[in-house]
Amino acid sequence: MPAVSNNGIIFKAIPEGIPQPDVHFELIHRTIDIENLKLGKNDFILRNLYLSLDPYIRTTLREPHSESFLPPQRIGHVISGLGVSEVIKSNDHNHKVGDLVYGFIGWEEYTHIKTDENRINSVPFKNINYHKKLLPEIPLSIQHSAFQLSGLTAYGSLMALGKPKAGETIYISSAAGATGQLVGQIAKIKGMKVIGSTGSDEKVDYLLNELKFDAAFNYKKVDLDKTLSKLCPNGIDIYFENVGGETLEVVLNHCNRLARIPVCGMISQYNITNPNEKYGVKNLELIFHKSICVHGFLMSDFYGTQTEKDFEKDMLEWVKSGKIVCKENITMGIENVVKGFIDMLVGNSVGKSIVKISDY
Structure with missing residues (x-):
């Protein structure tokens, strides 16, 4: 078996502000000789199928000495x-x-997982072989979007931390x-x-007409304080926080007593x-x-908990029944x-952003 293409994306430089394609990243052309590659103990090789593109990645494009919940990316890697x-060797x-496994992989076609390396993808991989049984009824891309990072994040935080009650806002x-969206x-x-806010009229239409939100608005076109007063006259019981900054400050004024705020992210601050x-916040x-x-x-935080078990059961039922729609923005x-x-990162996509690397 001859060597095959293993092109990848190298981290070139630490960005200040919004990352730029040619300044902070580099596409490198490589090959990998899978047949003759010697594996160390507990090593394995992955054929990468789908990459998840998420805001947290921006927080890893930083100085090596700075702290966060994940280690920084390494320049030149x-x-x-x-x-x-898919495990192929x-x-x-x-x-x-x-x-089939889910975990930290390289932005590349194949990833050689080496247990002796101190790297971000040393986080244990999760076997997801049961997903094969759902094909072709539920495509693997949808399973990736609904049943992995975004799905468990949405379900776990809302159910375990938000504790939703019927009739609340x-x-x-x-x-x-x-x-x-989930x-x-x-x-x-x-x-x-x-009630949902987003950054374009197209997305507002998606929230209202496809997801059937009770109300949605383009935050770029309104006064947030006045809009929340109008749409949430009885106050806010749960604020699902993705933005941070001034938005959080305004929302706190509208929160009811005993409101819950699961903090998923603060994307408005990531490029600063x-x-x-x-x-x-004042x-x-x-x-x-x-x-x-x-x-x-x-x-x-939800791995191995009853919340994760409930999530797997409920999400499968909801996706199969059509109660849950998972819009994807697939890059090829x-x-x-x-x-x-x-x-x-800049809000030009709707739904879950993923990259299809290879067919399965």
């Missing part, structure tokens, strides 16, 4: 991110040839994104009044590299005045990963 892959009894910022639909299933330029005292619960979380090919990533 292939960028890592979450994705779905293995010296690890936990990951056999033919297994939820407001979701960045509501047409990968996680927001949070809104789950909240509707639970009988909530669902100077700490002095970040927005300082009314945090409302958190104790109103007994508001603000709860940050990571998807991994490793050479287009950077464009897809930046489009997602």
Whole structure:
């Protein structure tokens, strides 16, 4: 078997502000000789199928000494991110040839997982072989979008932290994104009044006419304070936080007593590299005045919990029955990963952004 293409995306330089394709990333052309590649103990090789493009990746494009929940990407190395892959060669009894796995992989066509490397994708892989049984009824891309990062993030945070109750009001910022679209639909299933904001009229139309939100608006065209007063006359019981900054400040004024705020992200602050330029929320005292619960979380917090078991059961039922719609923005090919990533980061995509690397 001859060597095959293994093109990948290298991290060239740390960005200040929005990353630029030719400045901070580089497409490199390589090959990999899978047949003759010697594997160390517990090593394995993945054929990458789908890459997940998510806002958290921007937080890893940073200085090596700075702290975050994930280690920084390394200059001169292939960028890592979450994705779905097939094991094609293995010296690890936990990951056999033919297994489908989910975890941190390279932005490349094939990834050689080496257990002796201290790298971001040393996080354990999750075997997802049961997903094969759902094909072709539920395509693997939809399974990737609904049943992995975005799905568990949405379900776990809303159910375990938001504790939705029928008749309550939820407001979701960045509501047409990968996680927001699922949070809104789950909240509707639970009988909530669902309000969402997003950054384009196209996305507003998606929220209203496809996802059946009770109300949605383009935050770029309205006064947020006045709009929330109009759409949430009885206040906000759950605020699903994706944006941060001034939006959080305004929303706190509209939160009811005992409101819950699951903090999924603060994307408005990710491209601000100077700490002095970040927005300082001025009314945090409302958190104790109103007994508001603000709860940050990571998807991994739900691994191995009853919440994860409930999620797998409920999401499968909802997707099969059509109660959950998962809109995808699919970029084709490793050479287009950077464009897809930046489009997602600046809000040019609707729904879950993924890259299809290879057929399955």
